Amino acid sequence: MVGVFRRSLSFPNKNPKRPSTAEPPISHHIRSISLPCRSHPLISQLKDGISELQSWASNPDARTSAWLCDGLSRLKNVHDYLDDILQLPQTQETLRQRCQPLWVENLLEDFLRFVDVYGIFQTLVLGWKDEQSAAQVAMRKRDEKRVVLYVKARKQMAKEMGKLVSAVRCVGVPGPEPIVPVGDAELVAVIGDAIEVTVLVSIELFNGIAASFAPRKSSWMGLRLSKKAKKVKAEEGIQEFQQVGVESLWGLRKQADEEVRMGLKKMQDLEGCIGGIENGSERVFRSLINARVSLLNTLTL
Structure with missing residues (x-):
């Protein structure tokens, strides 16, 4: 990135022929030619977006689907800013000529993992929506037999979310810092921060769903929770997801009509929440693809 240094030089307007009793000399300021700013406005916007996401994640009392959708929306904006930055000529020059190839290759690999994880998540959510409809x-x-299948699907969904958490934790593992000129250090740092908050939001999303769908009691199906399941259970789930507990699905034939209607209402509300998360994650998925394509284009020009 091209650096900018603005400096002012003062030259006293001193005339040796003027008498000493004259008024004090007046200083005229002559500015040097202005160059583009070192810190591009897009980098400032990206930093602000990252800071907002860090504040978003620090709120432990808002584990709702709306809170998750807000985080996904903010994450999409972060990657939109990053995509714009990657298309700047200054950025392209830095990545091609002044960053170590290994660091750039690791960056490409990180984006590929993000794209893979969110692609898998989209597929899982699509299948889960079918399970929700069948359960209703x-x-x-x-039909209590079909409810048993739905309960098994919840457990499987929790397990798959746990796998995604493990996969995303491997992204952006700290490694040796790239050696770049001082003027490019800001770009490298902000890209690293964008990777970090992407991991942060993704873990909140996947862990929230896993904790919501993991078995809460070992008695309702005579199962003992593994250590891994207990760990997931201990984490806080999504409020709307937890309102649809499997306990309320047992004994449907003995439940009153009003109880069944209330259960159906909760299932419908949950379906709406899942749809909102699906839309938010899909937008993040597309932004991740766009950013990775821009990075590839930069390196192949």
Whole structure:
């Protein structure tokens, strides 16, 4: 990135022929030619977006689907800013000529992992929506056998979310800092921060769903929780997801009509929450793809 140094030089307007009793000499300021700013406005916007996401994650009392959707929306904005930065000629010159190839290759690998993780998440959510719809039909028909399948699907969803958490924790593992000129250090640092907050938001998302769908009691199906399941259970889930507990799905044939209607209402609300998260994660997924394509284009020009 091209650096900018603005400096002012003062030259006293001193005339040796003027008498000593004259008024004090007047200083005229002559400015040097201005060059583009070292810190591009887009980098400032990216820093602000990263800071907002860090504040978002520090709020432990707002584990709702709306809170998650807000985080995903902010994350999309961060990667949109990053995509714009990657298309700047200054950035392209820095990445091609002044950064070590190994660091750039690791950056490409990080983006590829993000894209893979969010692509898998999209597929899982699509399948989960089908399970939700089937479970609602089963509740209306009081089909307890189909409810058993839904409960198993919840457990499987929690397990798959745990796998995504493990996968995303491997992204952006700290390594040797790239050696770059002082003027490019800000760019390298802000890219690293963008990777870090992406990991942060992703873990909140996947862990929240895993904790919501993991078995809470070992008695309802006579199962003992593994150490890993207990760890997931101990983490805070998403409020709307936890309102649809599997305990309320047992004994449908004995439940009153009003109880079934209340259960169906919660399931419908949950379906809406899942849809909002699906839309937010899809936008993040597309932004990640765009940023990675820009990075590839930069390196192949």
